[in-house]
Amino acid sequence: MRKTTYLVLIFTLLLAGFPNHEYVQAADAGTKSGSLAIPITTGLTGASNSAKSFLLDLPSGVASATVLQNTLKYTGNNEKVGNLSIENGKIKLTLKGTANKKVIDDVQGFNASYDRKYNTKIYNSIWLYSDGRRWQINEYDENNNAMKHKDKPAEDGYPSHDPPLTVVTAGPLQDSSYLKWYNGSVSEVIDSQDIINSSIRPVLTSYSDYVKDEPKFKNGRVIINYYIPNSVPYEPEDKEGLSGKAEGRKYFANVSYYYEAKANVTTYSYGGNITFDYSLPTEPTLNGTATLEKPSPNPSKLEGNKVEVKINVKGDLLGYTDASNIEEWVFYAKEKGKTSADMKKDYNKVLATSKSFDFEIPAVKIKNDLFRQDYSLTVVVRFKKPVPTKSGSITSLEQNMEVTARAYIVHDPVVTYPTVPSTPTKPEGKPPIARISAPKFVKAGNDMLVNGGASSDPDGYITDYAWGTHGAQGEIGNTSRGYIWYTREQVGQTFPIALTVVDNDGLIGSTSTEVTVIEPTPDASLQINGSLKQNRKTTLINSSQSPTRFPIIKEKTRVTLSAISGGTNADIKYVGSLAELESKDVLFKKPGKYRATIHVENTAGYGADSEITFDIAPDELPFAYFNIPGKVYRDPSNWNKAVVSIDDMSFSPDKDNIGRRIWQYRYDSNNNGSFTDEGWVTFNDENKSRLNLELYQVGRYEIRLTVIEEFGQATIEDFVTDNDRQRNNSDNTQNVIERIVEVNNRAPEVDWDL
Template sequence: MKKLISIILLISFLIPISTAKANTNLQNTYHVKEYTSDDEQQIEIIIDWPTEAGMIIPTGYSFKGKGNLTSFKPDTNTRTIKVVIAGEKKSVTELVKGYQNVMNGKGLTFNKLPGNAFCRYSDGVKWQINSFSVDTKSQSRKDYFREASASLPTIYPPYSQMTEIVGYMDINLNNHQAVWISNLGKIVDPKNIKRNSIIIPPKSHSSSFKSYTALGLSDYNPTNPRLALQYKAEHFDFGPQNQIPASNPAFYTGHAQCYGYPFNLQYYLQAEAEYDVYNYGGTITFNYAKVATSYIAGEMKPDPVSQRFEGKEVKVKVTISAEITDIKDPGAISHYEIYLNNELGDKMYEEKNILANGNMKISRTFDFVIPTSRMTNKDSHDEVFVGRVRAHFKKSSYYVDPTYGHYMDTGRIYASTTVYKEAPPAPPAKGMGPVAIIDAPSEVMLGDDVTINGSRSYDPDGTIEKYVWNTPNAIGDMTDMPSGEIYFTKLGPQKIQLCVWDNDGERDCAQHSLVVTEPFVRANVFQSGTLKENRKVTFAEFSFTSSRYPVIDSKTRWAIKPRYEEIPQSSIKYSGSLDGKNKFDVLFKQPGEYVVTLSVENTAGYTDSTSRIVTIQPDLPPVTVLSAESMIEYRDPKYMNKAKFILRDNSYSPDGDIIAWGRWYVIFDANNDGIFSEQRVLIYEGDAKEVVYYADHVGKYRFHKETIEEFGQETIPAFVTAADRRRSHTWD
C-alpha cells in the first residue's frame, strides 16, 4: 500500500470530541483507529481545525497509543494540522498467496494451457482421447464416435459425449515467480518470502471451463505438485498449429490425425512471509483558542463642539468611550488601552493596563488646547481628534480576535471642535452636502468575500474627499477606499456604515443591513470523458461552498453502482479506494445506467450529497464489408500460371471507432460441392485495405475477413484486454 492511501484511510477514521471550560484551554481529541502497515515506518495525518478555533496552541498537544508522535505543525493558512506518527515496530510471520498479477487489490491466478491428445482414426469417424487415470497414475484411452450424419472426415470429436476427461500438469516451484499478497490485500516484497515454504495447496487449482473438478492425487506433493483436472470438453476448432506430428509418418493413414486439445488450468501459490509491521492507533489531544464573536465599538465627544475665537487659546475636553458587546464570558477581558491625539500630532495621550474587572464599558476624558496660532489668517479652524480603544483578552481565556489576535480594536474614531472668529460657519444649503450611498448584497454566506461599494456616493456641489467604513464582525481592509472586499465572521443580521466627507468638509453617513447565513455546502459533480463501455470517464468534485470553508478532501466519499440488478458491480473498474479523492477515472465494462453519488463536508462541518445517473452506451462492433475486383479470374502465365484475385476492404465502424486490424482467409472448395466445409486458411493479417491472392487450383474460392477495431476514444489500459476490442467477420 502506498503512503498516500494510508493517509486517506487514517483520516477517514478521525472522530472529533470537543470540550470547553471558561477561561481555560479548549481541547479536541481525535481517535486514530488501530491500523497495521507493512511498509510505512511513519504516517502523516492532516487534521482539520475545529470550526470555532482561532488558533492552535503549538505546544499544547499529546498522543497516547501505538507509535510516537514526532511532529505537530498547525498551518494558519489552510487551517489544518499536519501530524507525523512513527509506527510501533513488530516482526510477524503469516501465510501469503502468490499470483500471476494483481488488479484492484485482487490476485489474478496463474493460467496454463496443458493438453490432452485427441486423435482421429483413419476412417475419419472414430476419435480416440488420451486421458489420465487417477488410480494407475498412467495414460488411459477411450474411443468416441461421431454421429452418422457427420461429413467425412469429421473436423472435431463429439464434444457433448466427452464429460470425464482427465488432464494434468507438473508445476516446478523452483524459482517460480509470483506477485505475493497478504491477507489484507497488500503486496509483499519477494525478499520476505521463505522460499522453502512455497506450495500449491491440495485441490486449490481451478479452470475457466464451465464444468470441471479439481482432483487430489493420493501421492500429491504440495512442494512438487502434479495438478490433475477432470473436465467436460468444450467445443474447440483445431487448426494447423494444434496438429501433433507423428514420430512415424506411416502412422497417419487415410484421415488419421492427432491434435493437442488445450484445457485451462488455474492455480495460485502459498508461502510463509516474515517481515516487520508498524502498528498505529490511539488518541491525539491538542489545545486551541476559539474565535471571539464579540466586538468593541467606540465613540468620541469633544466639549465644546464649537466656540467663538476671542484671541486666546481654546480649551477642549475630549471624552473617548467604548463598549464590548456579544461577549459570553466578561471575565475573559484582561485590560483596556486608550490612545488619543489631535490630527496634527502635537498632543498625544496613551493610557494602558486599565484593568477591566468584568466591566464591558470604558470611558476617559482628556484635556486639549487649541493654540491661537491655529487661527492665523483664518476665519475658522477644525481641530480634529483621533482615538482608538483596545480590549485585551486574558492569556488564560484562549480567545482570539479574527483580525487582531489577542485583543479587540475599535479602529480609528474621529471627532472635531470648530473655532470661528465672527460667527459660526453657515450651514451648507439644503441638499448641497455629500450623499453617502452603499451598494452591497442583502444576503451573504459566512466566510464568503463580499464587495461593498460606496463609489456611487456624490457631492452636488463638489467632490468626495474621504471615505470611512465601519464594518463590525467583518474582516477586510477598507481604509479610505470607496469600495473593497470583506467577509463576515458572525451569523445573523449585520450592519455596514459608510461616512463620506466632501471638499467643503461636510459629512454624510449611510447604513446598509444584510443577513449572514450559515456556510452550507452544495455537492456538485463534474463529469468528462466518453460515456461508452470500455472508455475512460472522469468524475470530479466541484461543490459550491464558502471560500473560507472549503470542502475537506479527506472526508469526500464517492459511490458508484449499477442502477439495475442485471448489471454486476464488477463491471465498474477503477484504481484503489475512492474515499478522499476529489477526482478519479472509471471504466464501465457493460452498457447501461449507473448511479454516481458524491458526499462532501466542508470545514464548517456542513454536509451534502448528490447523485446523478449516467448512461453508458454500447460499443458497437464494426461492419465488415469485403469486395473483389472480379468474381472470375483465369490462370495467367505471367503469374506463374496462377489466377490473381484483388480483394478490397470497405469495413467501417458505426460508432466512430478505428478500424485497426484485419485477418483475411480463403476456403478452396476441394470437392467442388459448393458447401465450403474445408478449413479456412489465413492469407494475410494486418491493416492493409487491399490484399492480392494468387490461386493455383481451378475451382471455387470463398474469401472471408475478420475486422478488429481499436478504441476511438481514451480508455484505461489496465482494465481492457484484446477481447474488449470489438470485431466482426463474414463467415456467419
C-alpha cells in the first residue's frame, strides 16, 4: 500500500513540473484588431437617397466567422442607421448622408429611361403635279416659324420619277414627353423639381448622313436641312381623290438628342472607418469570398441579346497547415431559387484556391429599367482524415455566399422606313472584343491605371486602341494601357471611359465603364514589424499614402505610442523622437497591450487618423532538464572513480537560444538523507550539453543545472542588460528524484572452488 501511494506522488510531482504549454498558446492567441475604410463618396441626390448601405470586404486573412460582432464600431461624420452586421461574409453598414446643397452641372434628361434618346419622326411631303413635269416642295420656314412651299421643274424627263436634288428644311417640335433626369448613371436619378428650368438645353447626338448642316434648335423645334433625293427613304402619300400622274411622297429625316441642365440638389457625402476585433484562428476555418467580375460596370447596359455574368469563388483555409490531408475542393454556383447548380472541383493539395463560373442574363428577362439576378455560391473543402477541433472531429468545412448582377435596357425609338434593296457585304471575319480594367472610384489628383490589355480578337489580332476619357487629364494614346487622373474640382462626378479596338480585318469592338472621382483624402496607416516580444526590436513604419498630386506634408505627421495594459509608457524605449516618422526601431520592456496612433495631412488640406493596437508577448523562461543514471559504481581499474554521464535536454519554449549552462552538485556527506545542509560545487560552466562527472566517494549526490538564455531575435542593445536575459534552473523544472545519483562500490566476485 505504501509503494502505491509513493508512485502516485511521483506522478503528481512530474505533472506539476511541466507547464501546460498548449493552454498558454491558446490564451496568447487571443484576438487582433482590424479596420476598414469607407470610400469617401458624394453625389447621391434626393431625399430618398439620403441613406446608403455599404457591403465591405473583410481584410485578407480574416474570416467572417471570427469577427466578434459586438466589437464592430463605426467612426466618422455620418449618422449610423441600425447596427453593423455580417452579411454574406461581408460587413454591412447603413449610413445617413451628410446633407449639403450643391449645383450640379450637365445632368442629363432622357426619354423615360437612362440613355434613351429623343428621336425625330419628321418627314417632308413632296408632290408631283398631275402634268408629270413639276414638283411641289413643302418645308418649314424657320424665320417665320411656319410652313411654306415652292415648285421646282422636273430634271429627269417626262413623266418625272424623282424630284430634283434640293435641300429642304424640317422643323419638328422638340419632344420632352416622359422627360427623366439622371446624374451620369442609371442609379442616380435627379428629381425634376430640382432642375433649374432656365438652364435646360438640348444636346445633339446623331443625325442622318444626308443632312446638309448640323441640325440646330430654334423656336422650340429641331431645325433640319437635308438633301432629297439622296438615297433618302420615303413612303407614298395617300392618293385618294387624285387623278392622273399626281403623286405624293414622305421623305424622312432622323435626328437624335437629349437634354442637359443644371440642378440645385441636396447632395449627401459618406465616409469613415469601421474597426473590429477578430479571433485568431486556432483551428481550421474556411473563409469564402465571391467576386462579380462581369458585368462590369454593374449594373450594365444590355448590348445584343444577353448580358454575360462571370463570378469568381475563392476558398481560403485559415488556421490549418496540413495541405497533404486535403482530399478535394468543391465549388457550387446557381441562380438563386433554382435547384440545379454548376459544380467544379480542385484536387490540388492547396490551402487556397478558386474557380470561376459563367452565366448569362437573356434579353427577354430584362423588361424593366433595372433588372437584378441573385446567385448562390458555395465552397466546400473535404479532408482525407478527420481533423480534431474543440467541438469534435470534422471531415469537411462549408461556406455559403450570394452576389447580385444587375442590367438595364435602353428603349430606343423604332423608326420604320420602306425597305431599300441593298447588296449584302460578305463578312471578312469576327469582330474583336474590347475589355477595360479600371477602378470604380479614384481620388482626385491620383494616377489611375486604365488597361485594355485583356481585349482580344477571336480570329486574328488587335492593331489599334482608341480611348475616350472624357474629363480626364493625360492621354493614353494608341496603346493598350496608360494612366489618367482627375482634378479636385471634379470630385463627386462620374465620368465615362470608352475603348474601341480595331483588329487586323479592320473590324471594331467597343466597350465602356465609369469612374467616380472622390475627395483626395490621405490614408493614414501604421505597421509594426519584427518580434512582438518584450526586450526585442520592433519597427514602427509609417505606411500612409496620399494622391500623387497632393502628397503628405511630412512636418504635420504626428505619431504617439502608449501603453494600454501590462506595461507603462516608461517601458517604451526608442532613440530620438517620433516626429515626422517614416520608420523607428522600438523596444518594449514589459509585456502587455500597446497602442500606436498617427495623424497625417496632405497638401490638399485633408487629414486622416489611424491607430493600431498590438500585444507584446512575454519573454518565457527556459526549461532546464537533463538525464542521468540513477546509480553508478566505482571502477577499481580506474582509480576507484565513478563516472556519471549527463545529457542536457533543456530548451526555450519561445525559440530563444541557451547561451550558458552552469553545472553544480552537492554531496550528502553525513548520509542523513538531506542535502539542505550541504553546499553546491560548480563542476562546469562551459555551456556544455553533454559531459561526464567523476566522483570518488560512495553516497548520494544531487545535480543542478542553471540555464541562461541569449536572445533568439534581434534586440536594441542600448536598452537591455544581463538581467533581461531569462534564466532558470532544474530545481524549478525537474523532479528531485531525477536529479539524484547514487555512487556504490561494485560487489566482489566470489568463486567457490571445491
